[in-house]
Amino acid sequence: MEIRRVGGPIRGLMMSGVEGGGGGGPISRFNKMTIRDLAGQLAGKRVLVRVDFNVSDPKTGEIKSDTRIKAALPTINFLRGQGAVVILASHNERPKDLIKSLMAEGMDKTTARRVTFQRLSLKKAAWRLGELMRDKVLLLTSISPEDPINPDILPWVSCLAPGSVSLLENTRFYEGDEKGDMELARKIVDSTGAQIFVMDGFSAAHRGHASVTGVAKVIQERGGVAVAGDLLQKEIEYLGKKLIESPARPYVALMGGAKVADKMKIIDNLLENVDALVIGGAMIYPFLRAKSEKMGVDPLGRSEAEIAGDIEAARRILTGPHYEKIILPYRLVMADNRIKDVDPTELISLLLSRINGRYGTPGTIVWNGPFGQVEVAPYDRGTTALLGYISGQNQQGAVTITGGGDTEKAIKVAMKAGVDVRFSHISTGGGAMLELLEGKELPGIAVLNNR
Ligand code: 3PG
Ligand code: MG
Numbered sequence: 001m002e003i004r005r006v007g008g009p010i011r012g013l014m015m016s017g018v019e020g021g022g023g024g025g026p027i028s029r030f031n032k033m034t035i036r037d038l039a040g041q042l043a044g045k046r047v048l049v050r051v052d053f054n055v056s057d058p059k060t061g062e063i064k065s066d067t068r069i070k071a072a073l074p075t076i077n078f079l080r081g082q083g084a085v086v087i088l089a090s091h092n093e094r095p096k097d098l099i100k101s102l103m104a105e106g107m108d109k110t111t112a113r114r115v116t117f118q119r120l121s122l123k124k125a126a127w128r129l130g131e132l133m134r135d136k137v138l139l140l141t142s143i144s145p146e147d148p149i150n151p152d153i154l155p156w157v158s159c160l161a162p163g164s165v166s167l168l169e170n171t172r173f174y175e176g177d178e179k180g181d182m183e184l185a186r187k188i189v190d191s192t193g194a195q196i197f198v199m200d201g202f203s204a205a206h207r208g209h210a211s212v213t214g215v216a217k218v219i220q221e222r223g224g225v226a227v228a229g230d231l232l233q234k235e236i237e238y239l240g241k242k243l244i245e246s247p248a249r250p251y252v253a254l255m256g257g258a259k260v261a262d263k264m265k266i267i268d269n270l271l272e273n274v275d276a277l278v279i280g281g282a283m284i285y286p287f288l289r290a291k292s293e294k295m296g297v298d299p300l301g302r303s304e305a306e307i308a309g310d311i312e313a314a315r316r317i318l319t320g321p322h323y324e325k326i327i328l329p330y331r332l333v334m335a336d337n338r339i340k341d342v343d344p345t346e347l348i349s350l351l352l353s354r355i356n357g358r359y360g361t362p363g364t365i366v367w368n369g370p371f372g373q374v375e376v377a378p379y380d381r382g383t384t385a386l387l388g389y390i391s392g393q394n395q396q397g398a399v400t401i402t403g404g405g406d407t408e409k410a411i412k413v414a415m416k417a418g419v420d421v422r423f424s425h426i427s428t429g430g431g432a433m434l435e436l437l438e439g440k441e442l443p444g445i446a447v448l449n450n451r
Contacts, residue, residue, distance in 0.1 A: 029441070030240035032448040033227040035078055035198055043083035044162050048194035048219070049075060049229060050212055050444070052201030052428070053090035053125040053167070058098050061119035065408070066128050068203065071428050073132060075200045075229035076165060083162040087140070087192045088129075089211050090201065091172040092120045117173065126167045138166035140192075153191040168192070171211035178209055185214025194219060200229030203429040205444030206436075216447045225449045231428065236445065238425040239436050242399055248363025249275060252355055253437075254386065256281030257369020257406050258300060262434060264313040269439040271322035276355050278327040280342055280371030280382065287328055290314035296337035327354050333372065333379060341372025344385035351389050362393050367402045368434070370410045380413045387414040391422040403427025404434070 035042075051072045057064045072088075079086045095116050102112035123139055130137040138160070142152045153168075160166060168188070171177045176184035188194075188211065197219045199205065204212055216226035228236060242248075253274045255263055260283055270277060279287055282299040289295075289311045298307050317323065329350060331343035355362060371386050373379040387410065394400040400423045402411075411421050427433045432442060 028241070028245060030236045030245065030445070031451045032233075032236065032445065033225060033451055034233045035075060035227055035229055036233075037451070038196070038225070038227065039082065042079065042196070045084050045195050046157065046160075046193045047079055047084045047086055047196045047198055048189070048192055048215060049079070049086060049088050049198040050201050050204070050215070051075075051088050051090045052203040053088075053122055053129075054092050054204070055125055056092050056120055058093045058119060061121075061124070063124050063128060066132075067408070068201075068428055069125060069129050070132060071231050072129075072200055072229075075198065075231060076129075076133070078230065079198070080163045080165065084196075085157070085160045085162055086165045087157065087160075087194060088165065088167040089171055089188065089215070090122060090125070090167070091177065091204065091209070091211065092122055092125070092170040093172075095120050095170065095172050096175075096178075120170055120172075122167055122170050129165070129167065133165065135165070138164070139169060140166050141169035154193065157192050171209075174210070177211050178207075180208050180214055181210050182214055182218070184210040185218045188215050189218045189222075195224050197224065197226040198229045199226065199444050199448060200231045201444070202232050202235040202427070203432050205232070205429070205442040206432040206440070208443035212444045213447045216444075220447075220449070226447060228445075228448055232445070234425070235427055235429065238399075238401055239403075239427060239429075239433060240445075242425075243364065243366055243401060244273070244436065247273065248399055250355070250359035250362050251364040252276045252278070252362045252366075254278045254280065254365065254367040254371075254390070255369060256283055256371040256383070257404070258282055259369075260286065260300070260307075260310050263369070264310055264317075266434055266438045267313075267317055270437060271317070271320070271325055274325060275359055276325050276327055278329075278351065278355075280329065280347075280386070281369055282339065283369070284328060284332065284339055284342070286310035286314040287318065287326075290318055295332060295339060296334055299338045299340070327351075329371075329382075333382070335379075340376075341379040342382035344381045347371070347382055348385055348389055361396045362398045365390055365393055365398050365400045366437070367400070368404050368407070368437075370406055374406070374410045374413050380410075380417070383410050384414040384417045384419060387411065387421055388419045391420055394422040394424065399424045401425045401427065404430040 052068050055063050098116045099112045126137045126139040140153050174184050197216045251274045253270050329342040329347050331346035332339050333341035371382040374383050390400050402423055415421055
């Protein structure tokens with residue numbers, strides 16, 4: 001067991017739980033130190049918490065959804081309760097992309113930068129967090145928008161009281177963030193005086209950026225620890241342990257949505273682990289094409305050249321060793337010569353016969369991406385039926401897990417249609433969750449101190 005000590009005298013950093021994997025079993029790569037391991041040792045400590053407050057709509061600068069802000073509250077409240085000085089850091093959207101698109105619309109560079117700094121500021125997120133906490137949140141920003149995190153902050157941070165909460169301005173206002181620049185990471189740690197790092201932004205854990213892994217390493221180099229917050233720990237419990245390490249069987253994955261090329265990569269790895277994989281939505285198209293079945297044109301409107309890779313991947317999967325695990329709905333709802341949805345009645349009887357009939361009630365279900373165009377009625381009926389099935393299995397004892405941006409939308413639609421939607425865990429991660437399912441190691445988790 002490796003325990004690194006934090007700058008000041010932190011005593012008794014003995015962790016409960018299993019040492020070195022325990023009982024000679026394999027050491028879990030998900031067995032990370034958490035904030036709970038530091039209980040009683042945080043008073044007066046400056047704790048840098050990487051959250052994911054990537055919540056703004058780049059077109060308006062308004063908050064799209066405060067789900068991620070709410071999800072960070074348990075960690076923030078715990079740290080405050082322990083008397084820590086809480087300093088939050090987050091990126092917000094992709095400033096570089098916004099500057100580019102504003103310039104493409106004819107704006108000059110100086111104005112485009114100014115507009116971007118305004119729209120993608122974390123000011124509104126700080127405000128919303130303050131409302132939720134019913135307390136003030138200080139936004140730590142320098143006078144110059146060119147340099148929103150700099151050592152000027154230091155005097156502020158040194159006078160922050162234990163139990164206070166502040167938020168650094170959007171870390172992506174610095175170019176070095178996405179490059180994983182260690183100079184920037186050092187600057188953040190120096191300017192905040194952070195002694196402990198807490199990773200709580202699961203949805204950014206697949207980014208090896210300065211504000212994720214960089215700051216963790218700097219703090220560790222200086223003798224501090226980098227640990228998981230409550231949200232990250234919950235994600236690790238469900239996605240890492242219950243899905244990847246030891247899923248209850250039968251284990252069923254349901255994969256729909258757009259981003260077809262990204263998901264093809266995941267399927268390879270998923271097929272190694274699951275007992276059945278149901279394909280839905282626009283994902284169906286390349287599979288049908290691989291089987292030489294004509295079903296209109298690509299639902300996402302891509303050209304033949306653009307979908308060639310997906311069709312090839314589908315062919316490889318269908319002729320691979322796990323092809324029998326693939327379940328492809330065959331009654332499809334078409335409009336404008338495109339697949340719009342899967343037929344809900346056929347979908348349910350297919351799931352009941354090919355999954356429950358063959359293997360019994362699922363032990364684990366993971367779902368990602370709608371099975372039809374949920375935002376346009378009546379093409380939401382397949383997904384609504386699917387959510388009814390998943391929720392029913394949950395009531396029978398299945399661990400049901402989902403995540404990703406389109407998920408929230410689909411769940412709302414199904415609830416409106418009267419489905420009592422039940423998930424054991426709704427992940428805050430989109431890309432991060434998919435990378436985990438793809439079998440990748442997430443740098444923002446890997447960097448944390450092991451138990
Ligand atoms: C997300 O919204 O998926 C995360 O905040 C990560 O954002 P990114 O894809 O811009 O790194
Ligand atoms: Mg986004």
